[in-house]
Each structure stands twice: as structure tokens, then as C-alpha cells.
Amino acid sequence: MRTLLTCAAVALPIIIYVLTTAVVDGFNSFLDNSAKQLRLAVTQKTSITNPLPEGHRRKIETLDPTRKRLIAVCGLRYIGGQRDDDPTPLSTLAVDADTFAECFPEHHLTAEEIDAWNKDRQALMVGRGTARDMNWKVGDRVTILPSLPPYEKMEFHIVSTLENAADFVTNWCRRDYLESEMKRLQAPEGQVTFFFVKCASKTDLDYYRMEIDKLFAGSLDETKAQDEKTFMNEFITQQFDLPRNLAILAAMTVFVAIMAAANTMSMNFRDRINEIATLKSLGFGSWFTFALIQTESLMLCSLGGLIGALGPYIAFTHTPLRNLTVPLIQTIEIVPFTCVKAMIIALGIGILAALWPSWLAIRMHVVTALREVG
Amino acid sequence: MRKLSTALTFTVVGVIVAVLCILLSFAAGIRVSLRASGSSLNVLVLKTGATAESTSIIMPEEANRLIQTPGIAQDDAGQKLISQELCAQTSIPRRGPDGNPANVAVRGVDDTAFQLHSEVKIIEGRRYEPGALEVIVGKQARDRYQGLEIGGQVLLGRAANRSFTVVGVFDAEGGAFESEIWGSRPTIMDSYNRRFISSAILRLADPAQGEAAIKYLKGSAVRLNAKLETDYYEDLSSKTQQIVALTSILIGIMAIGAIFAVANTMYASVDSRRREIAMLRTIGFTRTSIVTSFLLESLLICILACATGVAAGSLVNGSRQDFLSDSTWTVLAYELRLTPDVVLTALGVAMAVGLIGGLAPALKASRIGIIEALRKA
Numbered sequence: 163m164r165t166l167l168t169c170a171a172v173a174l175p176i177i178i179y180v181l182t183t184a185v186v187d188g189f190n191s192f193l194d195n196s197a198k199q200l201r202l203a204v205t206q207k208t209s210i211t212n213p214l215p216e217g218h219r220r221k222i223e224t225l226d227p228t229r230k231r232l233i234a235v236c237g238l239r240y241i242g243g244q245r246d247d248d249p250t251p252l253s254t255l256a257v258d259a260d261t262f263a264e265c266f267p268e269h270h271l272t273a274e275e276i277d278a279w280n281k282d283r284q285a286l287m288v289g290r291g292t293a294r295d296m297n298w299k300v301g302d303r304v305t306i307l308p309s310l311p312p313y314e315k316m317e318f319h320i321v322s323t324l325e326n327a328a329d330f331v332t333n334w335c336r337r338d339y340l341e342s343e344m345k346r347l348q349a350p351e352g353q354v355t356f357f358f359v360k361c362a363s364k365t366d367l368d369y370y371r372m373e374i375d376k377l378f379a380g381s382l383d384e385t386k387a388q389d390e391k392t393f394m395n396e397f398i399t400q401q402f403d404l405p406r407n408l409a410i411l412a413a414m415t416v417f418v419a420i421m422a423a424a425n426t427m428s429m430n431f432r433d434r435i436n437e438i439a440t441l442k443s444l445g446f447g448s449w450f451t452f453a454l455i456q457t458e459s460l461m462l463c464s465l466g467g468l469i470g471a472l473g474p475y476i477a478f479t480h481t482p483l484r485n486l487t488v489p490l491i492q493t494i495e496i497v498p499f500t501c502v503k504a505m506i507i508a509l510g511i512g513i514l515a516a517l518w519p520s521w522l523a524i525r526m527h528v529v530t531a532l533r534e535v536g
Numbered sequence: 537m538r539k540l541s542t543a544l545t546f547t548v549v550g551v552i553v554a555v556l557c558i559l560l561s562f563a564a565g566i567r568v569s570l571r572a573s574g575s576s577l578n579v580l581v582l583k584t585g586a587t588a589e590s591t592s593i594i595m596p597e598e599a600n601r602l603i604q605t606p607g608i609a610q611d612d613a614g615q616k617l618i619s620q621e622l623c624a625q626t627s628i629p630r631r632g633p634d635g636n637p638a639n640v641a642v643r644g645v646d647d648t649a650f651q652l653h654s655e656v657k658i659i660e661g662r663r664y665e666p667g668a669l670e671v672i673v674g675k676q677a678r679d680r681y682q683g684l685e686i687g688g689q690v691l692l693g694r695a696a697n698r699s700f701t702v703v704g705v706f707d708a709e710g711g712a713f714e715s716e717i718w719g720s721r722p723t724i725m726d727s728y729n730r731r732f733i734s735s736a737i738l739r740l741a742d743p744a745q746g747e748a749a750i751k752y753l754k755g756s757a758v759r760l761n762a763k764l765e766t767d768y769y770e771d772l773s774s775k776t777q778q779i780v781a782l783t784s785i786l787i788g789i790m791a792i793g794a795i796f797a798v799a800n801t802m803y804a805s806v807d808s809r810r811r812e813i814a815m816l817r818t819i820g821f822t823r824t825s826i827v828t829s830f831l832l833e834s835l836l837i838c839i840l841a842c843a844t845g846v847a848a849g850s851l852v853n854g855s856r857q858d859f860l861s862d863s864t865w866t867v868l869a870y871e872l873r874l875t876p877d878v879v880l881t882a883l884g885v886a887m888a889v890g891l892i893g894g895l896a897p898a899l900k901a902s903r904i905g906i907i908e909a910l911r912k913a
Contacts, residue, residue: 167796174793178786208696209625209639211590211865212728242587251587311593313585350593382695382729399636400860400867411786414555418548418790422797425544429804432541518540 169466171422172508175415176470180504182412184474184496189398189405195328196390199268200367202359203393204374207384213239213353214383216337219258222359225373231366236265237354239337242309245296252292254306254333256340259285265360270326278321283339286318291330293323294485306333311349316340358390416507423466423515427459431519438523451523459516460509467508471501545794545801546841549889552790553845553882558852559783560881561872565857569870570773573711574765577609578652579749581736584761588772588864589623589735590641594760599733601758607745608738611651617739619649622721624728625866626692628681630858638858640681641716641866642671642692644724652737656713661686661704666720672704674714676869680856690717693727712769715858715869737765772863791889798893802834806901813901814909823902830901834894835887842886849882850874 204222206212219235226232239256259279263271269287271279279285288298298304302320307313318335337354344351359374361367367389374387388396398404431438438451475496477483486494574580581602586592599620609617622644629635650656650663664670671690678684688702700719708714725731740746746764753762763771806813813826853874858867 167800171793171796171800174789174796178789206694207627208692208694209627209865211625211639212694242591307585309585309587310591311583313583384695396636397860400638400858411555414551415790418551418793421544421548421551422793422800425541425548425797425800428540428544429800432804433807 165462168423168426168462169469171426172419172463172466172511173470173473175419175422176467176504176508177474178415179412179419179507180471180474180496180500181494182408182415183500183503184478184494186405186408186412187497187500188493188495193391193395193398195268196394199390200361200364201265201390202357202361202367202371202374202387203390204357204359204385204387205355205393207375207386210356213350213355214357214385216352216354218354218378218383218385219357221377222357222374225370225377231362232370233360233362234261234264236261236358236360237337238356238358239340239353240310240355241306241335241340243306244309246305246307246315248296250295251309252306252333253289253331254308254335256335256337259283259336259338262334265358268328269324271322271324275322279336282319282321283336283342284317284319285321285336287322287324287334288320289327289330289332290323290325291485292333293320299323312340312343312347313349314343314347316343359387416511419466419508420511420514423459423463423511424518426462427455427516427519430458431455431522435526438526442526448524448526451526452520455520455523456513456516459520460512463508463512463515464505467505467511470508471504475501541801541804542837545797546837546844548794548797549838549841549886550845550848552787552794552889553842553886554848555790556783556787556882556885557846557849557874557878558872559787560780560878561849561852561874562857563780563783564873564875564878565870566859566868567773568873568875569710569712569714569868570769571766572655572709573713573769575652575654576746576764576766577740577743578765579605579738579740579746579753579762580765580768581738581753582734582761584754584759586761588861589621590625590864590866592623592734593732594734594736595732598758598760599736602736602738602753602760604757605738605749605752607740607742607749609741611648615648617648617652619646619652619737620721620733621645621649621735621737622725622728622730622732623734623864623866624692624724624730626690626696626717628683628690630680631682635682638681638867639860639865640677641864642724642728643713643716643718644721645718646721649718649737652739653708653713655709655711656706656718657708658704659707661702664703664719667723668720669698669700669723670703671700671717671719672706673702673717674869675705675707676714676856676871677716678702678705680715680858680869684717692717692719692724694729698727712772712868715867772861787885791885794889795893798834798838798889799896801837802830802894802897803900805833806830806897806904809901810904810909813904814906817904817906818910826902827898830898831891831894834898835890838886838890838893839883842883845886846874846879846882849878 206214216237219237222235237258241254241256243252243254263276298320300320300323303317305315305317307315341351361370371387375385378385441451478494478496582592583594602618603616611617624642625639626642627637628640629637664672673684683690684702686702689699692698692700740749750762753760852872855872858869860867
């Protein structure tokens, strides 16, 4: 019974450790991926909620008319939205149709998808997770009610479910269609929430980050250009600073596991004083008893660690839980390396938990031990 | 050795309770702040489709139609109590060494707003002069962000090029307004080059007329979205439900681990007292008494550990945090609150751990064979 309890007492905190680590790794991977894209996010200097004029795009493009270093500039306007018959919030962005594919190559759009996108002003590319949740497929006509201007239903034609994109939540529509709807409904036109600027290299990224802000310095709409990783990190840290807080929680759970395992090992030692005394009286050395207790603890904790690491791994790779969608990081991906880390931690817990009982076993004097037996 | 085991179990339960208290204090802080916001006598009007004031645009001609809404209260001068408000944002560095910028809400209001939001009271300094580049700030905003003390200068406006002087600090009974900067609506509209408002607040003459007013506002005459102000802030607090859900899962898993730790300790306790248990049974104590005594021991360990955990958790009580709402895109500054509900939840979890963890060992104790136990003694 105690063996089972110990395994469980280690396995459960390890489960939390694996899950929190997977989420933290997900955030870090998301940020690293953002850094790899060599993109700048250009927002209004005072606040991301203040729009920028769409005309800024042409001015930014003048910084490199050759397009060798500044590859593409794409204006984006967030419209959020929801389906007519479903209150689930959607993440929809209206983007400049001509530079979208070039600015977001990680979507791996096919020639057919780009062609369909270019031909239809009402084209909508849907994240495959969203498509699955909403039961949407290519060719469907769908209506979205934006949560920002123009606040009126907009009809779209799905041209892709972004099967090869890393982001499978966000929907993308064409900004020229949004603009025409804005004009029709007399809503504020010609504005974007931010620009994404694709650069050729890290050097170019740093160079244009400063040049863009200089370009608009002193104007009515000053800009704040940041590399995409910094831009995204600002969001994440402002929303409860989840990566940091989850890392603290993971550390606490490991501490709890050490306490629980130490509890068991001290109980085991207490129950086996007689046996240890007999071993010592038979001539087995102190280090033998030390190794004996350590081995038992290591075995119990590695078993608990194995359960704690494999449980979430199997759950999030072979059950419907693999479709669970998490904002920004998309899915909880438990990689084998996380399981290996969890196992190492479980072994560490085993060693720490048995330190005190095994130390007591070393210090146990033969005469005292024999008296205990008597 | 049993003392060590008890101490370790005590620590496990104490740590879990402390973590629980801290996590729930986050949620309670946000919830208290948002629930303290708004009045059930006020109807909040937004553009249809908009989910928050910061994303709502109501044009002047639409705002003009609000005056016909039935059931609206009037002031002493016979004016209908309607407050037209503009919500803008500005970026201000947080206090502290990092100084990370936060997206702080800037609200442009008229004098009527102070009648409708009667919880807003100046606690330091004075109200801004209409037309002057002056603002008042909520006390949470003053404490959390740089340069918002009285006499401080804050750059506002579309190009953040207008320097406003902070002339007063207000209290809003712990509500969300305390995270905001307030100024005269015409001045704020002019600074941000806005020709529209974000929301309108209508004071009902009678709460019973709320439904009719909302129906009218949503109808063909006005065609705007309307809800009770309290419902609006309740909706915004839905984020806290996600925190509570996540917290519950994590704490649930940790609590199961704690149950095993308690069970371990109590099994050891039973094993070391077989002789005493047999003696008690011999002199007439019933099995129920034995079960009760071990459960009480288990409960006592957990309750004491809970007290320690709550005491540790209380160290963060009152500390200031903020988070960026994904509905309003502005930060809500709040204090971590170790409310009675949080303490009761922690106590409930600790007692459940004690009872469940102690039950199997207690039952085992009650079934110890008297003759065999005494013979071994």
C-alpha cells in the first residue's frame, strides 16, 4: 500500500510539472518562432488600440524600394468577431492581400490557395483548428459578425483551412473587402491596427526597427516598431505573466513531491530498523545499507516519475486531448525531452527523499542495532 | 521518526494551501474589483457587436437618439441623467525597476458622470478644470504606474504629445475605475482626435424599468447594444472563471498527492500504536471511537497545516498586480485579496485531505485484532 501511495504522491506532482513545463515551453517556442520570422510589428506609439493610417505602408516601403532588405509590409486590422449562431469568439484579422503570403511564409500556402485568395475579395483563410471546431470546409460561405467596426455581418468564402500553418486558430480575410464594407457602412476607413514588416536578416530587422520610428517621429501618428518576439512577449507578460508563474508552480510541485517521498522513505526506514540492524550485525557495511535505502527510493520515485511523465504524454498525443486549443501556443505539445527531464527530476526526488533515512542507517551503531533486534 | 513524518505531511498540506490561497487571491482580487464596478441602476450602451467600451464607436447622431429612452432619471434641473464617455488608452511605465509599459485606460467624461458613478470620490487634490490640460487618476493607477502622483505630468493624446497635469486622486470603492485616468471629455476627444464616444451610461429612475429601457435601446429606434452596467463588468470578470478552473485542476491534482501523504503518515501512526489501540478496545472503546480518534488526529494535522498555509498566503494579501484584459485591451490594476471565501475554500480542501487521507488508516485501526495485538505487546 505504501509503495503505491509513494508512487502516486510522486506521480501526481510530476504530472503537474510535465503539463506546466509543456505550457511554458510552448510559450518559449512560440516566442522563438516569432523571432525566426524576422518580422517587425509596428504599432501606434501610444497604444496598440490606437489605429495607424494605412498610408504608413507606402512610407515604410520607401525605406527600401529594391525590396532586398525590407521584403514586404503587410497592414493588419483586427476584427475578432463571432458566428451568427455561435457566441464563441473568433480571432479574425483583415490583411493586405498582396503582401500576406510573402509576409507570412510560415503558412506554407499552396499556389492554388494563393490564386483563390487573389481572385476573391471575400476570401477567408481559416485556421484548421477553428475550421474543425466550426465545422467549416473549403468552399463554404460563412458569415462573421465583427466585434469591431464595421460591426455588421460580413460574408466570406473559405479558400483554405491552412493545413500546413503553425497557427491553426487565426482566420485571415482581405483588408480591401473590409475597407469596402467600412465605406459602405460609413465606418472609419483607411486604418490598420498594426503593420508587420518582413526583413531579410537580423541586421535589417534591427536597422529598420529604428528607421521606421525615425520616419514617423514628430508626426501625428508616431510608431513603435518592435521585433515580433518582443511584441508578443509584451502581451504574454501582461496577461498574468503565465510563463513565469507556471514555472514557479512547477517548482512548488517538485518541492511537494520531495516532501511526500521523504515522508514515505522515513516511514520505510522506521519499519525496517530491525532488518537493517540484522544486516549490520551480519557484517554488511554502512554503505551497503545506504545503497539499499537509496535504491528503494530511486525505484519508487522512478516508477512514480514514469507514470507522471507518460500519463500526460499519452493523453496529449493519443487521445482527443491532443486537439485542445490553447491561446498563442495552439496546443499542449509534450515532447519526449520534457518526459526525460521529468524522469531526471523524479530520480533527484528519490535521492533527496532518502538522504536522511540512509544517513541514519549509516550512523546506526552495531550494538544499538543489535539491542533494537533484541 | 513519526514526528518527522507528521512534519513532512504538515509541510505538504501547508504548501498546497499556501499555493491555493495565492492562486485564488488573484481571482478574488480581479473579481472584487470588477464586481465593485458599476451600478444596477445604470444601463451601459455600446455599439452593437462591440464587446467592450474600448472597441465601441458610437457616432454623435446615434448618441442623440438616447435621449428618448424611457425610464431615464432626471437631475434637479430636469436634465436626463445620461453620461457620454470616451475610452482611450495610453502607455505608461509601471513603477518598479523594470518599468514595463502598461496600456492604461483614459476616460473622457462630463460632470454628469460623477452623478452616475457616485462611487467615484476625490480623496486627494481636486477635480480637473474643464478645458484645462488636467486629469484625475484612480488610486490603483497612481500606486501602480509612474508619474501619476498629484503634480505629476502624463502625456496623452493621439501622438502622446499633450502633457496633462495630475490634479486629483479618486477612490471608486475598489472598482475598475480606480485603474483609470479621467479627464474632461471635450479635452480628451480633442487630444485623441476622436469625433465619437465609446459608451453612454443611462441612469434609471427605477430599476424595474431596466428591461424596457434595454429593449428600447436595442430596438429599431436606437439600434445599439445595452445591458445593465453590473452585467457588463460581470462579463468582463469571466477571465477569473478561467483562472479558478485552472487553479481547481492543479490544486485538485496536488491535493490528491497530499491525501496520499496524509494516508502514509496515518498508517504509520496506526502501526506504531497497535498496542494502545488494542488496550482501548479491551477497556470498552468502540470501533467508532477508534475511527473518530484517528480521523481527528488527521484533521488536526491538516487544519494546523492549513492555518500555516493561510498565514503564508496572507503575506501576498494586498500586493498590487495588473493584467491586460483581452476584452478591453487595457490593464486592470487590482490587489490580491485573501477573502473569507478563499480562506474557507482552503480550509475545506485541507479538511477534505485530512478526512480522505485519514479514513483508510482509521478503518484499519478499528479492525486490529485485540488478542493478536496484545499478544505481540
